[in-house]
């Protein structure tokens with residue numbers, strides 16, 4: 001037994017990720033249909049893989065510029081301009097990171113002074129609140145509600161702001177709810193952000209996976225570009241989770257602060273992955289369109305099926321998650337997920353791991369084959385008959 005004080009008290013106090021528990025359980029069982037994992041079921045396009053292989057064949061195995069290959073940053077700037085109508089200088093306002101995950105961490109550590117509050121719009125990706133804590137800040141959770149499809153309302157935002165609030169972190173389209181905010185909703189939120197002189201960390205990793213309405217970036221609303229740290233990456237849109245490549249766009253001063261930290265901790269994002277990403281941005285768009293329409297088709301199937309079998313489910317505008325209510329069963333999210341796994345061998349994630357307001361819901365990833373989805377629906381329908 002080593003000295004228990006070896007581990008920092010702050011880290012020791014963080015909760016473990018609630019998603020893992022179910023994966024570990026499911027991993028030891030046979031015949032499990034998993035709607036658990038939050039990643040694309042596609043393999044990265046061959047041309048992207050080939051570009052990375054080619055970079056290795058050419059011997060490009062050293063560090064790149066700390067901020068990432070300038071050619072890649074220029075390509076990102078072009079993409080941001082064309083897709084989201086936002087203009088960033090590749091030399092000063094774009095940083096290539098080790099996944100969106102690093103971008104979120106750098107953003108928080110670059111702006112927070114000890115004790116400052118960061119509003120975390122929940123239910124949300126599990127890393128936000130722990131990363132705020134590790135950055136020395138205080139996460140202040142805003143609980144959005146299922147009745148409003150988990151859309152942040154101006155009143156909820158206004159209520160949460162105190163003189164200590166520094167920033168808000170928000171994700172649209174959202175993990176775990178799939179909810180996407182439209183332009184009008186963003187305008188109302190950003191008015192309050194501006195009035196209170198706050199920053200926004202906008203996690204837009206699912207921007208390319210919007211199925212019904214066109215996606216509006218936080219940074220494109222009014223002059224929000226001056227107070228938005230925009231997080232994006234290649235994991236979801238180009239099916240590149242294992243490549244560990246993301247990027248951040250931000251006002252110059254903030255980006256320079258982030259770059260300072262990135263230099264100390266990462267030096268640069270993986271070189272071969274950057275060459276792959278360059279190819280993805282240049283020539284990968286047909287595949288993105290194909291993946292998007294495949295997800296849309298699966299979204300339509302799962303949402304319709306869930307509603308038919310008694311799992312009330314709003315139509316998620318983006319990402320690849322359905323977030324149905326399990327209220328009819330009277331079970332808690334944890335016990336629903338546990339029983340479903342043990343009795344029917346279907347893995348889902350209990351909604352409460354994404355925040356208190358996720359209680360009463362489950363997250364089902366539909367980034368799985370149609371055959372698997374159909375099998376899952378069949379099993380869940382059987383399960384629901386026993387619990388209504």
Ligand code: PMP
Nearest residue numbers: 038099100101125175233235246
């Ligand atoms: N943000 C959200 C909302 C996510 O769902 C994920 C991945 N599950 C990430 C960030 C992290 O993405 P990356 O693989 O680029 O680190």
